[in-house]
Amino acid sequence: MTNSPYLVSPCLTKEQLELTKTVKLGVMASGSGSNFEAIAQAINEGRLNAKIEVLIYNNPNAKVKERASRLNIPCVLLNHRHYKTREALDQAIVEVFRSNQVEWVVMAGWMRIITQELLNAYPQKVINIHPSILPSFKGINAVEQALEAKVKVTGCTVHLVDLEVDSGKILIQAVVPILPDDTSDTLHDRIQVQEHRIIVEGISIAVQESLE
Ligand code: GAR
Numbered sequence: 001m002t003n004s005p006y007l008v009s010p011c012l013t014k015e016q017l018e019l020t021k022t023v024k025l026g027v028m029a030s031g032s033g034s035n036f037e038a039i040a041q042a043i044n045e046g047r048l049n050a051k052i053e054v055l056i057y058n059n060p061n062a063k064v065k066e067r068a069s070r071l072n073i074p075c076v077l078l079n080h081r082h083y084k085t086r087e088a089l090d091q092a093i094v095e096v097f098r099s100n101q102v103e104w105v106v107m108a109g110w111m112r113i114i115t116q117e118l119l120n121a122y123p124q125k126v127i128n129i130h131p132s133i134l135p136s137f138k139g140i141n142a143v144e145q146a147l148e149a150k151v152k153v154t155g156c157t158v159h160l161v162d163l164e165v166d167s168g169k170i171l172i173q174a175v176v177p178i179l180p181d182d183t184s185d186t187l188h189d190r191i192q193v194q195e196h197r198i199i200v201e202g203i204s205i206a207v208q209e210s211l212e
Helices: 034-044 064-071 086-099 116-121 142-149 184-211
Strands: 023-029 050-057 075-077 104-107 126-130 153-160 170-177
Touching: 023 034, 023 086, 023 184, 034 050, 034 064, 034 184, 050 064, 050 086, 064 075, 086 116, 104 184, 126 184, 142 153, 142 184, 153 184, 170 184
Parallel strands: 023 050, 023 104, 050 075, 104 126
Antiparallel strands: 126 153, 153 170
């Protein structure tokens, strides 16, 4: 595990983070996909014993699609506009994940509210990353919310997902100080540096804790 002055909850040692069995991941992303790529990179570098079986994205023009092609990871577009209900979209997601033998689901910048359909299929096995220190600044525009609140620090959280938006058991968090000249872009850039680390550690922690 990387030592960082900003890491709030280094729960496990490096040895404890090592997964003995390769975990089959399904990743969901809506936008750029830098967290998706961070997971893929950690796998390629042997820092995470996992395989991304499939990526699901919901916006046809999302940059994550290009990352998936470059990394040679299968991806499926499920455009939410083509589904009548949130439940119908989630049923389609579950179908794709089940047919790819996915064991754990990672929401890496998935900007849709999920339903019981996904949680019933993957109970306590859906992981989310959010750009704030939860339970502060839930929902959209978390980085802007932190700036508006004039807090001195913010950060990011990896947590298990339950039905309430941006809640569920916290796995790991990292703190990022807010600088006087920060804009939402500069602050989000620094938060993302931490996200790319804790998303990987959060997955290890979730899997390890599920085995205990
Ligand atoms: C990340 O900052 C993630 O925390 C946030 O979306 C961004 C996706 O970035 N997620 C949420 O706000 C969910 N509530 P990426 O596409 O570069 O991984």
